[in-house]
Amino acid sequence: MTWHLPGPSGLTAMVPCYNEIDCIDRCYTEIAREVDRYDDVEILFVDDGSSDGTLERIKAFAAQDDRVKYLSFSRNFGLEAAFTAGFKYASKGWTVQLDADLQSPPAEMHRLVERAREGYDVVFAIRRDRSDAWWRRAGTHAHQVIAAHLLGIEIPLGASVFRVVRTSVAHKIVETRMSTPYFLATAPLLGARYAVEPTDHSPRQGGSGKWRLHHLVMHAVELFVGFSYRPLMALEVTAATLSLALVLALLASLWVGSGPVQVLGAAALAGLLGLQAMTARYLIRVMRVQARTFPGFQVRESNIPVRPEEHLYGYEMQEQMSTHARDTVVVLGGGEDQIPAYREARRLGYRVVGVDLRPDCLGAQLADEFLAITTRDPDRIAGRLDHHRVAAVISPASDAAQEAVAALCDKLGTAHRVPEGAVRASVDKTAFHEVLRALGFATYPAVHGSDRETLRRDAGRLGLPVVVKPTDSSGSKGLTCVTDAAELDAAIVRALDGSPSRTVVIERLVAGSHHTAECFIVGGELAHAAITERTLTGVPHLNSISHVVPAALPEPIVVRVREMIAEVTAHLGLTDGPLNVDFVVTPQADIVLIEMGARLGGNGMPLLSREAFGLNTVEAALRLALGQTPDLRATRQQVAMLHILHVDREGTLIGVDGEQEVRARPEVRLLELFKRPGERVRPYTQANEKLGYLVIVAPTHDELRRVRDEVLATLRWQIAPDLIDLADADEVGEADPGPADAAALPTHPTRGGIPA
Ligand code: UDP
Numbered sequence: 070m071t072w073h074l075p076g077p078s079g080l081t082a083m084v085p086c087y088n089e090i091d092c093i094d095r096c097y098t099e100i101a102r103e104v105d106r107y108d109d110v111e112i113l114f115v116d117d118g119s120s121d122g123t124l125e126r127i128k129a130f131a132a133q134d135d136r137v138k139y140l141s142f143s144r145n146f147g148l149e150a151a152f153t154a155g156f157k158y159a160s161k162g163w164t165v166q167l168d169a170d171l172q173s174p175p176a177e178m179h180r181l182v183e184r185a186r187e188g189y190d191v192v193f194a195i196r197r198d199r200s201d202a203w204w205r206r207a208g209t210h211a212h213q214v215i216a217a218h219l220l221g222i223e224i225p226l227g228a229s230v231f232r233v234v235r236t237s238v239a240h241k242i243v244e245t246r247m248s249t250p251y252f253l254a255t256a257p258l259l260g261a262r263y264a265v266e267p268t269d270h271s272p273r274q275g276g277s278g279k280w281r282l283h284h285l286v287m288h289a290v291e292l293f294v295g296f297s298y299r300p301l302m303a304l305e306v307t308a309a310t311l312s313l314a315l316v317l318a319l320l321a322s323l324w325v326g327s328g329p330v331q332v333l334g335a336a337a338l339a340g341l342l343g344l345q346a347m348t349a350r351y352l353i354r355v356m357r358v359q360a361r362t363f364p365g366f367q368v369r370e371s372n373i374p375v376r377p378e379e380h381l382y383g384y385e386m387q388e389q390m391s392t393h394a395r396d397t398v399v400v401l402g403g404g405e406d407q408i409p410a411y412r413e414a415r416r417l418g419y420r421v422v423g424v425d426l427r428p429d430c431l432g433a434q435l436a437d438e439f440l441a442i443t444t445r446d447p448d449r450i451a452g453r454l455d456h457h458r459v460a461a462v463i464s465p466a467s468d469a470a471q472e473a474v475a476a477l478c479d480k481l482g483t484a485h486r487v488p489e490g491a492v493r494a495s496v497d498k499t500a501f502h503e504v505l506r507a508l509g510f511a512t513y514p515a516v517h518g519s520d521r522e523t524l525r526r527d528a529g530r531l532g533l534p535v536v537v538k539p540t541d542s543s544g545s546k547g548l549t550c551v552t553d554a555a556e557l558d559a560a561i562v563r564a565l566d567g568s569p570s571r572t573v574v575i576e577r578l579v580a581g582s583h584h585t586a587e588c589f590i591v592g593g594e595l596a597h598a599a600i601t602e603r604t605l606t607g608v609p610h611l612n613s614i615s616h617v618v619p620a621a622l623p624e625p626i627v628v629r630v631r632e633m634i635a636e637v638t639a640h641l642g643l644t645d646g647p648l649n650v651d652f653v654v655t656p657q658a659d660i661v662l663i664e665m666g667a668r669l670g671g672n673g674m675p676l677l678s679r680e681a682f683g684l685n686t687v688e689a690a691l692r693l694a695l696g697q698t699p700d701l702r703a704t705r706q707q708v709a710m711l712h713i714l715h716v717d718r719e720g721t722l723i724g725v726d727g728e729q730e731v732r733a734r735p736e737v738r739l740l741e742l743f744k745r746p747g748e749r750v751r752p753y754t755q756a757n758e759k760l761g762y763l764v765i766v767a768p769t770h771d772e773l774r775r776v777r778d779e780v781l782a783t784l785r786w787q788i789a790p791d792l793i794d795l796a797d798a799d800e801v802g803e804a805d806p807g808p809a810d811a812a813a814l815p816t817h818p819t820r821g822g823i824p825a
């Protein structure tokens with residue numbers, strides 16, 4: 070179960086620590102366990118200049134738990150400076166302050182949180198059976214009572230530093246320092262709504278307390294003089310009375326001679342000197358207020374950004390920031406289609422941070438730094454980028470990551486971002502259909518929803534065959550083309566399971582030839598559009614097998630496709646950037662746009678653009694993301710094919726024969742293999758089961774097909790326990806528009822051709 074607090078979201082557990090080496094491990098373990106039940110958490114340690122190795126332990130926690138943040142002071146500045154810094158740098162909506170020695174049990178924080186839910190800005194813990202020395206208990210009680218009853222200072226009696234505070238209010242409190250960071254008295258002064266809550270209090274769990282009697286005295290004096298005019302007014306009245314008495318005494322001594330009057334005079338003088346001392350105290354405070362440019366602490370090390378005025382080396386760091394401007398590119402996804410972005414970013418001189426849930430993905434080795442985090446969680450990713458000056462965030466080919474790319478670009482203030490509507494139309498099919506409808510373009514019957522029964526009923530009305538898929542998953546994950554009504558339910562279940570939001574779209578399969586337009590928009594114009602002929606695997610998976618450019622389409626169709634794409638981009642306000650659109654041309658020559666992605670295409674599409682047009686679309690996309698002008702001038706126009714290598718059986722790859730022979734052919738421009746001997750290979754039922762890319766060029770489409778067949782016959786995949794000939798792989802040409810009835814759709818391996 071995760072808990073939500075009212076109002077702002079997230080919880081910072083903040084722990085000031087000074088020489089707590091005996092407690093810090095237990096402290097981290099217990100706090101980490103307790104905060105697990107909240108859904109957006111950081112644990113912020115403020116190391117107050119420890120010299121016993123506490124900081125090293127904190128860094129070790131941070132290395133294995135990315136929720137751990139720390140600030141470390143350049144010397145010991147005291148608990149108040151420590152929590153002041155903690156509240157200032159807490160980044161979640163609520164902050165709970167805890168002691169490193171676990172005197173206030175972390176398990177009790179939930180009670181404070183519960184109270185905060187009732188609508189308070191601050192909930193203070195009151196220690197039940199406080200286990201501190203008698204003089205501490207008596208001292209605290211006495212000075213708080215004096216403050217409250219004699220000096221009229223509003224203060225939550227008995228409150229401790231164990232508290233849950235709305236972070237925005239905490240910021241206010243520590244910034245509105247009445248020249249002293251007396252939290253307990255500042256909160257009511259600002260009108261914060263507060264409550265108190267009794268909690269347990271235990272003896273220190275190791276190490277020794279840092280409180281001494283003089284701390285207590287100074288603390289009390291700061292409260293008295295910092296929050297009340299009454300001592301000052303008493304001073305004024307007493308001084309006036311005494312000086313009057315002194316004048317009277319002098320007059321009297323003139324009158325009656327010396328004696329008791331002299332005594333009176335001396336006493337008055339002594340009193341005045343005493344008052345002088347108090348006045349001096351006030352003057353010291355006034356001076357401090359005036360001289361307060363010093364923030365009360367200096368950070369020497371941290372894993373979060375710190376304002377230069379609060380960091381010992383702040384101005385040096387600021388200098389570095391401006392001279393070495395942003396130097397990091399973040400690439401979301403580490404699969405074969407993101408790899409070119411890693412290479413291009415490095416070639417342009419950037420450091421690369423790669424992000425992918427799979428720690429063994431291809432990108433993990435290519436990145437300067439790799440984060441094994443889901444590409445769908447921009448907050449967690451951002452949390453790990455604190456030390457980087459991020460210039461661009463990019464994710465070629467992945468629709469799943471586009472929302473995170475947009476969120477990260479916003480958070481990190483990078484130069485370029487894709488308009489929100491274009492992101493939505495990329496990740497959400499229903500949003501794309503709305504765009505088509507708004508523009509009056511052909512759509513096809515589709516239903517969507519999350520309820521299995523309703524989906525099955527509605528799908529029945531569409532007629533078969535239908536394509537069942539998650540609305541929000543890419544790479545044909547969870548996709549099935551259903552030709553038999555008996556298989557519909559299983560397909561719906563598979564798609565629901567494959568969808569992070571558990572929503573499924575069921576579409577009538579559009580019969581016709583399949584195509585992709587790999588485009589690049591610059592300044593609102595369609596600067597480049599490679600229109601390909603797409604071949605797919607048969608039912609039920611419909612994965613891409615190859616792309617050929619140029620597509621064998623009549624010129625009026627090509628012109629119309631370009632117009633339609635221009636209308637879509639204008640509608641979405643997509644003025645710059647890559648755009649990948651899948652479409653079908655029906656036997657009646659209607660153009661049906663199937664889906665779009667405001668990103669570079671997958672399936673090796675940029676490799677095809679490079680061979681066919683001499684264009685580096687990856688560099689272009691990267692330059693755009695970096696805020697530079699992309700270069701999209703084609704330097705050639707060639708007939709080219711990209712073929713996706715795959716097999717139809719599961720096993721362990723032993724090796725590939727004929728590789729050298731294939732590479733030696735002049736028509737073969739690229740042969741990229743993703744799997745190494747020893748790795749598992751599986752049938753091509755999902756887009757991520759690709760084994761490699763093959764790019765060939767030839768003068769004609771017929772030539773292309775001939776070369777492709779020869780190459781596939783040469784390449785022999787050795788897969789244990791069987792030897793599989795790639796040329797027998799399951800494949801069918803969809804280029805020939807056939808009738809859309811189930812019988813016409815091949816369900817067994819057939820050799821497909823490319824259109825001449
Ligand atoms: N602390 C600190 N700086 C100091 C003294 C204490 O950050 O100069 C921290 C300490 O590590 C602990 C908390 O403040 O987490 C409370 O300190 P201590 O246990 O000494 O105080 P007590 O519980 O006796 O009030």
Ligand code: MG
Nearest residue numbers: 168170172273
């Ligand atoms: Mg303590």
